[in-house]
Amino acid sequence: MLGTVETMSVSPVFVGRAGELSVLTDALARAAGGGASGSPAGEPQALLVGGEAGVGKTRLVEEVLAEACRRDAVVAVGGCVEIGADGLPFAPFSTALRALHRQLPEELAAAAAGQEHELARLLPELGERHERSRHDEEGMARLFELTARLLERIATDRTVVLVLEDMHWADASTRHLLAYLFRTLRRGRLVVIATYRSDDVHRRHPLRPFLAELDRMRTVQRIELTRFNRGEVHRQLAGILAAEPEPPMVDRVFERSDGNAFFVEELARSMADRCPSLPDSLRDILLVRIEALPEDAQRVARIVAEGGSTVEYGLLFAVARLSEDDLIEALRAAVGANILLATPDGDGYRFRHSLAREAVSDDLLPGERSRLNRRYAEALEADPTLVRDEERVMRLASYWYHAHDAAKALPAVLAASVEARRRHAYSEQLRLLERAMELWDSAPADVRAALRPLDYAEAYPPCGCDPQTTPLRFLDLMAEAAVAGRLCGERERALKITKRGQRLAEADDDPLRGAWFSLQRSLLVSSLGRGDGWAELADAQELVRGLPPSPVHAEVLAEAASWGMVHAPGPGSLATAERAVEYARMVGEEDNELRARLTHGSLLVDAGHVDDGLAEMYLVKERAVLLDLPSLIGRTHVNLPSVLEGIGRSAEAVDVLAEGVTLSRKYGLCDTEAWMLGNLAESYHSLGRWDETLEAAERALRIGLSPKPRGYAATRLATLALARGDTARATEHLEAARAHFGPHDPMPQSSLPLDVIALGIAAAQGRVTEARAEFERAAKAGFPPGTQRYAWPLLRAAATLEADTRGLPTAVPGRAEALDRIRKAARTLVTAVPVWTAHERWVRAELLRAGGQDTAADWEEAGVAFGAVDFPHDLARVRMRWAESLLPSDRTRAATLLRQAAETARGLCARPLSEDIALLAQRARISLTDDPPTAPAAPGPVFGLTRREEDVLRLVAAGRSNRQIAEELYISPKTASVHVSNILAKLGVSGRGEAAATAHRLRLFPTPDEDHPASA
Incomplete structure (x- = not known):
C-alpha cells in the first residue's frame, strides 16, 4: 500500500506529536467503526493539519498513512500544484482518484457507473467527458455531488484515507470541492485529511475565508503543529546523526532553527558535512547545499524549480538539453544529496521540500x-x-x-x-x-x-x-x-465586468450585446441581494425591441417571463411567455423554448386554464428527460409539483417530486434537490404526513447550497411548528427564513407564506394589534392573479383572528376596518379550482363567525368543500367549527364531527387544535370516544384551573391589571400575581396577552351575545 505514498523526511525517528498522532489515529478508528464514537458502521472523518513550512506536517501524515496501511486501509494522496492561473483545477483530487483507480479499478468503476462522463472531468481514465453546448449553472454543484457519492460508495466496505496536501496552493475549485465534501459526507468509512502552510496564509490569502468556513463546521477537526522544544530537537538530532549530539551542538541548532523540524534537518546535514561556516539565513543554507552539487546537478535543480511542483522526466530531458547519461548523473547527485526526490510513479522529479524549491526559484534572474x-x-x-x-x-x-x-x-x-x-x-x-x-x-x-x-x-x-x-x-x-x-x-467581479461590457457595447452601437450584458446584470443584482433585477431586465427588453429574432432576444424574453411568474403573475407575464416561446422556436433555441413553455404552462394555470397549463408542463418534463437536460429536468420537477400543490393536487405533486428527487441524485443536482425537498415538505404538510414534512425540510436545510431553497425549508418548518403549538420554534424558523430570503427581492411565493406565519404567531401570543398589522402590510400590495394560492390562507388566518378575538376588549379598536379589508381582498381572488373554493367558503364562514352570524349551513359548505380535497388538518379545523354550530340543533352529528376532528388532531400532534376540540367537547358535555357516557358528565376544571384561577383568568382576558384584579376579587396584588403565574404555567403560555388570546380562542368565557353550546 505504501507504494503510493511518497516519503520525504530524512530523520529515521518520529519525534513528538504524540497528541496530534493520537487524534489522527482515533479518526482512523472512528471511520473504521470504533474509536471514541463506538459506531459499528463507521462515519466519515474530516481533519485539517496546519503549520508553518518545515514544521513537520508531511512527516506526521506519513506516520498516519503507515498506521492506516497496517490497518488495511486504502490510501490515496494528492497534492496541490503551484502552477497556472491559480493552480491546476482539481489537481489533488485528480491525483488521489487516480491512485484509487490504480488500487481499486473494479470498485471505482462500479461506484462511478452511469456518471463516468461527468466524473471524467476529475479522472479522465473513466472515459470521455460529457460536453454541453451551454454553460450549466449547476455544473459544478453536480460534479461535487457526484464526487461525494463516489467516495461514499468506495468507502462502504473498506476504510479509505484521502490526503490532500499543500492546500495553500489550492485552486478555488479545489477549495470549493473540499468544503462541499466536509459539509455533505454523511456515511462511509472515509478519512479526509488536508494540509496547509499557515505562514503562507496572509490576511488576503484565498485560503483564509475557506479556513474560517471550516472552523464553523463541528465535523471538522483542526490540528495546528507548533515548533519543537529543545528536548524534541535533541531527539531529532540523535535520530538524524545516529549518535548522541553534544549539548553545545543541540543548543546551537535549537537557537538557529527555532524548533523548525526542517531547519533542524538542514542544519544537522550542514554540520555533518562540516561546513566551515554556516550562513545566517536558512535560504542561504539551502543554496549553499545546492551550490555544493556538480554544475549539471545545479542546472537541473534550477530547471526543476521553475517547472512547477513536479516535472516529468521526459520534459526535463527536453528542457535541460543534456545527454541522457549526463542528465541521469545530475539527477543522481541531486537525489543523493536529498534535494530532489523521484515521484512515486517514477516518471518525474520534485524537490524534497517546497522551501528548497522556493529558495532556488527566488535565486533565478528575471531573464x-x-x-x-x-x-x-x-x-x-x-x-x-x-x-x-x-x-x-x-x-x-x-x-x-x-x-x-x-x-x-x-x-x-x-x-x-x-x-x-x-x-x-x-x-x-x-x-x-x-x-x-x-x-x-x-x-x-x-x-x-x-x-x-x-x-x-x-x-x-x-x-x-x-x-x-x-x-x-x-x-x-x-x-x-x-x-x-x-x-x-465571484459575483461582484462579474457585476463590474458586465457594467463595463455594457458601456463598451453601447460605444460600439451594439444593442444586442448590450441587452445580453443587461440580462447578466439582472441575474447578478438579484443573486447579490441588490434588488429584484427587473430594472436591468426592462433595459434588456428595450434594447432588443425592434431587432430581428435572435437567441439573445429569446433568452431575454424567457427570463422576463420567468421573473413575471414569481413576481407579477398575470396577463402581462403570460403574454411575455407566449412571445418567448415564439422567438425561441424561430431561432431554434430548444432549451429556451422549453424553459419558456414551462413558465407559460404555470401562468396558464394561474389564469384558470388548468388542464391546458398542466398538459404543457407535463410535455416539457417528458421532453427534458428525453433530451437529458439536467438543469431543465430540475426546473420542471420543481415548478410542476409547485403548481400541482397550488391547485390542491398534493398527492400528484408528491409523485412528481419523488421522481425528481431520484433524478436530482442521479445527476448530482444537490441544490435542486433542496428545492424539491422544500416542495415535498409543503405537500406532505397538506396531506397530513407531518413527520415526513419535518424530515424533508430538515434535509433541504442540510444540503441546500443557495439561500432560497433553505428559506423555503425554514418556512415549512415554521408552519409545522406553529401548527403543533411551538410558537418559540416557529419564531426561530420564521427569522431564519427571512434571513435566507433577504429584503431585496420580495416575491409573493416567499413573502405571503411568511406573513401567514407571522400573523399566526402574533395571534397565538395574544398580540392582536400586531397580527392585524401583519395582514394590513401584506394586503397593501394587493393580490394579483396568480397569488391566490398564497393569498387565501392569509385571508383565512386574518378572518380567524377576528373571529377568535370577538369580545376581547383589546381587539375592538380597528376591528371593523380589519374585517372590511378582508372582505375587499376576498372579492378580488379567483376560485377556479376546488381548493381555492374551499378556502373562500372557510374565509366567508370565519367572517360570519367574527360577527356572531355564522350558521351550520355556512360551515357545512366549507366542510363539504374541504372534503373534496385531501387536506386533513384544514378539514379537521372546519369540522370543529361545523360541530360547534350544530350543537344547538344536532348534537349527534356534532359529536361525530368532533370525534373525527379529534382523531385527526391527535394523529398530527396538532396541540392547539386538540385543545380547541377538547374544550369544546367539555363545554358541550360530549365524549370524544365512541362509547358515550351513561350520564352527561358535569364540566370539569379547564386545564386544571381552580375556581379562583378561572375568575382571575376571566379578568385577565378582559384586560385587567393585577391591581385591578385584586380590587375586584378582594385579594392582595401579590396574591393576584401568584394566581396569574399559575395560570400561565397551566395554560402553557408565555404572557398575559397569550393567556387572554387562548381564553377567547377556546371560548372559555363566552360573551353575552353568543349562543352557549353547553346550555343547549
Whole structure:
C-alpha cells in the first residue's frame, strides 16, 4: 500500500506529536467503526493539519498513512500544484482518484457507473467527458455531488484515507470541492485529511475565508503543529546523526532553527558535512547545499524549480538539453544529496521540500526565469505527450505567460480557459480570462485576428455573423468572464465586468450585446441581494425591441417571463411567455423554448386554464428527460409539483417530486434537490404526513447550497411548528427564513407564506394589534392573479383572528376596518379550482363567525368543500367549527364531527387544535370516544384551573391589571400575581396577552351575545 505514498523526511525517528498522532489515529478508528464514537458502521472523518513550512506536517501524515496501511486501509494522496492561473483545477483530487483507480479499478468503476462522463472531468481514465453546448449553472454543484457519492460508495466496505496536501496552493475549485465534501459526507468509512502552510496564509490569502468556513463546521477537526522544544530537537538530532549530539551542538541548532523540524534537518546535514561556516539565513543554507552539487546537478535543480511542483522526466530531458547519461548523473547527485526526490510513479522529479524549491526559484534572474519558461513551453509544444493530457493546456498557458510572450500566451491562455470551463472549474476560467484580457492589447493584431469565438467563447453566441470567419472580440472575452464569475460565485467581479461590457457595447452601437450584458446584470443584482433585477431586465427588453429574432432576444424574453411568474403573475407575464416561446422556436433555441413553455404552462394555470397549463408542463418534463437536460429536468420537477400543490393536487405533486428527487441524485443536482425537498415538505404538510414534512425540510436545510431553497425549508418548518403549538420554534424558523430570503427581492411565493406565519404567531401570543398589522402590510400590495394560492390562507388566518378575538376588549379598536379589508381582498381572488373554493367558503364562514352570524349551513359548505380535497388538518379545523354550530340543533352529528376532528388532531400532534376540540367537547358535555357516557358528565376544571384561577383568568382576558384584579376579587396584588403565574404555567403560555388570546380562542368565557353550546 505504501507504494503510493511518497516519503520525504530524512530523520529515521518520529519525534513528538504524540497528541496530534493520537487524534489522527482515533479518526482512523472512528471511520473504521470504533474509536471514541463506538459506531459499528463507521462515519466519515474530516481533519485539517496546519503549520508553518518545515514544521513537520508531511512527516506526521506519513506516520498516519503507515498506521492506516497496517490497518488495511486504502490510501490515496494528492497534492496541490503551484502552477497556472491559480493552480491546476482539481489537481489533488485528480491525483488521489487516480491512485484509487490504480488500487481499486473494479470498485471505482462500479461506484462511478452511469456518471463516468461527468466524473471524467476529475479522472479522465473513466472515459470521455460529457460536453454541453451551454454553460450549466449547476455544473459544478453536480460534479461535487457526484464526487461525494463516489467516495461514499468506495468507502462502504473498506476504510479509505484521502490526503490532500499543500492546500495553500489550492485552486478555488479545489477549495470549493473540499468544503462541499466536509459539509455533505454523511456515511462511509472515509478519512479526509488536508494540509496547509499557515505562514503562507496572509490576511488576503484565498485560503483564509475557506479556513474560517471550516472552523464553523463541528465535523471538522483542526490540528495546528507548533515548533519543537529543545528536548524534541535533541531527539531529532540523535535520530538524524545516529549518535548522541553534544549539548553545545543541540543548543546551537535549537537557537538557529527555532524548533523548525526542517531547519533542524538542514542544519544537522550542514554540520555533518562540516561546513566551515554556516550562513545566517536558512535560504542561504539551502543554496549553499545546492551550490555544493556538480554544475549539471545545479542546472537541473534550477530547471526543476521553475517547472512547477513536479516535472516529468521526459520534459526535463527536453528542457535541460543534456545527454541522457549526463542528465541521469545530475539527477543522481541531486537525489543523493536529498534535494530532489523521484515521484512515486517514477516518471518525474520534485524537490524534497517546497522551501528548497522556493529558495532556488527566488535565486533565478528575471531573464533566466523567462528563458526557462520559454524552453518548457517550446518543449511541450514540440511533444505534447510529455505531460498528462488534462494538464497540458494549463501548463502550456502558464509557461508562455511567464515567458512574457503575448503572441504565444494569449491563445494558450484562452485554450486553458476553455479546458477550465469544460471541467466546471469556473474560478480558474475567470482568472485565465482576466489574464487573457490583460494580454489582449500586447498581442499582435494578426494573432488576435486569427482567434475565433467558436473556439474560445460560448457565453455570448455571435448573431448575424459567421463564427468561422468573424474574429474574437474583447467583448466576447468579457461576456465569457461575466458568466464564469457568476457561476463560480465571484459575483461582484462579474457585476463590474458586465457594467463595463455594457458601456463598451453601447460605444460600439451594439444593442444586442448590450441587452445580453443587461440580462447578466439582472441575474447578478438579484443573486447579490441588490434588488429584484427587473430594472436591468426592462433595459434588456428595450434594447432588443425592434431587432430581428435572435437567441439573445429569446433568452431575454424567457427570463422576463420567468421573473413575471414569481413576481407579477398575470396577463402581462403570460403574454411575455407566449412571445418567448415564439422567438425561441424561430431561432431554434430548444432549451429556451422549453424553459419558456414551462413558465407559460404555470401562468396558464394561474389564469384558470388548468388542464391546458398542466398538459404543457407535463410535455416539457417528458421532453427534458428525453433530451437529458439536467438543469431543465430540475426546473420542471420543481415548478410542476409547485403548481400541482397550488391547485390542491398534493398527492400528484408528491409523485412528481419523488421522481425528481431520484433524478436530482442521479445527476448530482444537490441544490435542486433542496428545492424539491422544500416542495415535498409543503405537500406532505397538506396531506397530513407531518413527520415526513419535518424530515424533508430538515434535509433541504442540510444540503441546500443557495439561500432560497433553505428559506423555503425554514418556512415549512415554521408552519409545522406553529401548527403543533411551538410558537418559540416557529419564531426561530420564521427569522431564519427571512434571513435566507433577504429584503431585496420580495416575491409573493416567499413573502405571503411568511406573513401567514407571522400573523399566526402574533395571534397565538395574544398580540392582536400586531397580527392585524401583519395582514394590513401584506394586503397593501394587493393580490394579483396568480397569488391566490398564497393569498387565501392569509385571508383565512386574518378572518380567524377576528373571529377568535370577538369580545376581547383589546381587539375592538380597528376591528371593523380589519374585517372590511378582508372582505375587499376576498372579492378580488379567483376560485377556479376546488381548493381555492374551499378556502373562500372557510374565509366567508370565519367572517360570519367574527360577527356572531355564522350558521351550520355556512360551515357545512366549507366542510363539504374541504372534503373534496385531501387536506386533513384544514378539514379537521372546519369540522370543529361545523360541530360547534350544530350543537344547538344536532348534537349527534356534532359529536361525530368532533370525534373525527379529534382523531385527526391527535394523529398530527396538532396541540392547539386538540385543545380547541377538547374544550369544546367539555363545554358541550360530549365524549370524544365512541362509547358515550351513561350520564352527561358535569364540566370539569379547564386545564386544571381552580375556581379562583378561572375568575382571575376571566379578568385577565378582559384586560385587567393585577391591581385591578385584586380590587375586584378582594385579594392582595401579590396574591393576584401568584394566581396569574399559575395560570400561565397551566395554560402553557408565555404572557398575559397569550393567556387572554387562548381564553377567547377556546371560548372559555363566552360573551353575552353568543349562543352557549353547553346550555343547549
